[in-house]
Amino acid sequence: MRSELQAELNIFKETVERFIEQEIAPFYHIWEQEKLVPKTVWTKMGQEGLLCCDLPEEYGGFGVSYDFNMVVAETLARAGYFALSCSVIVHADIAAHYVLNAGTEKQKQKYLPKMASGECIGAICMTEPSAGSDLQGLKTTAKPSGDGWLINGSKTFITNGQNSSLYIVAARTDLSVPTAKGLSLFLVDGDAEGFSRGQNLDKIGQHAADTSELFLDNVFVSEDDLLGEVDRGFVGLMTELPRERLSLACSATAHAEGALALALDYVKERKAFGQPLANLQDIRFKLAEMATKVTLHRVMIESYKLLLAEKELTTAQASMAKYSSTEMECEVVDTALQMFGGYGYMQEYAISRYYLDARVQRIYGGASEIMKEIIARDLIGKL
Structure with missing residues (x-):
């Protein structure tokens, strides 16, 4: 099968x-x-x-x-x-x-x-200028108004921010309780009155991705635009996290595989000290280390894909995959660039883009430090 x-x-x-x-x-x-x-x-x-x-x-x-x-x-x-x-x-x-x-x-x-x-094109609008991994700091609000809601607030670092026409916006609907108990999700169309796209942010990598600021000034959404139940948005977020983090782990592993392939081709052709770089023991050992790391993560994410299909992938497992794969990605890409020497620092060589694009992987979708906290809590809870 x-x-x-x-x-x-x-x-x-x-x-x-x-x-x-x-x-x-x-x-x-x-x-x-x-x-x-x-x-x-x-x-x-x-x-x-x-x-x-x-x-x-x-x-x-x-x-x-x-x-x-x-x-x-x-x-x-x-x-x-x-x-x-x-x-x-x-x-x-x-x-x-x-x-x-x-x-x-x-x-x-x-x-x-x-x-x-x-x-x-769809976008997820969670992060705010003062609230990234900590959703307790969320300030965007949605207040009842007639047969709908008025949303006010701002978002930042939103992927697909310029291109999207559908924005899934997280907003607080009950300020009397902690954010996790009073958060709701809304479907906001990109042409809604009061909704505006800010600047397309200037990043150090992933330049082709439109990552933007967004502003909501008394944006009216109807009851039909509520996604899920009122005040239950946090549950929706938690439900989707395993898939989201596994997807990031998959892209990280593939990105590392691509960097390894570039490095392998380069060291076979590039000569130093009268011989191909691939003949140098240090290079060969580094390639072996890179290949081992990539292969181990490929095995992990393929097994986790099976668990996701059976709806058995846990939040802790997805966090392990996201944390470990993105850390590995950055290590492998960095080592690959080192093999290119000075040419690796030149934009005409693709490896330079791999290097710049990889770095944010350890931050978005849950920073590595947050992933380790989630994993640790799961472990300690089982003691």
Whole structure:
């Protein structure tokens, strides 16, 4: 059964690779400079069936497994188009599944088919200028108004912030209780009155990803725009975290695999002291270490994909995957760049982009320090 799935995944991967070669590789450097992937690329991805593959067919997907989504994200990451990989994860593996799992039938019919086609790009709006990993510091509010709510506040570091037309906004609906007990989620359209996009932030890496500030000034949303139950938004967040963090672990592992492949090709060709770098024992040992780390994480995430499919992946396991994979990613990419010497510091060499794009992986989606705290609490609770 698994071998049949793998055969299908291999065929699908070839489709993704062809799309990258024809529609992404020739233009990616332009998108990096413009700090934005054109919306036409999203619709082309939708036409090729590369977005939201695992949504049920009635909502525009193919009803296939999570593995197909990861083929898209991982193939993009491995090839070095990491900003787009992460943007697609936020859209297809996070935002779409919030709507699928917490939305009403009306909400699903309204948004999901367009998310699968690439007509509607999704974003998750949690982080605020004063609240990142600590949601207790959330200041955005949603107050009852007539037959709906008025939302006020600001968000920052929002992936797909410029391109999106659907924003899933976390806001406090009960200020008399801790945030975890009084948080709600709302579906906000990008053209809503009072909603505005701030600057497209200037990052040190992932330049093609539109990461933005957002502002909500008395944005009215109806009761139909509430995602899930009032004051139960935190539960929704916790429910989706294992999938989100595993997806980031998958992209991290694939990104490291791509960096290793670049380094391997380079040291076979580059000569020093009259011989290929690959003949030097120090280089060979470092390659062995990198390959071992990458392979161990590949085994881990593949086993965790199976657990996710059976809805058995725990928050602690997903945190382990996210923490360990992103730390490994940065280590492997750094070592790979070192093998390129001074050329690794030049932007004309792809490894430099791998290096810059990888760093934020240890921060967003739950910083490494937060992941370790979650893992530790799970361990101590079992003593």
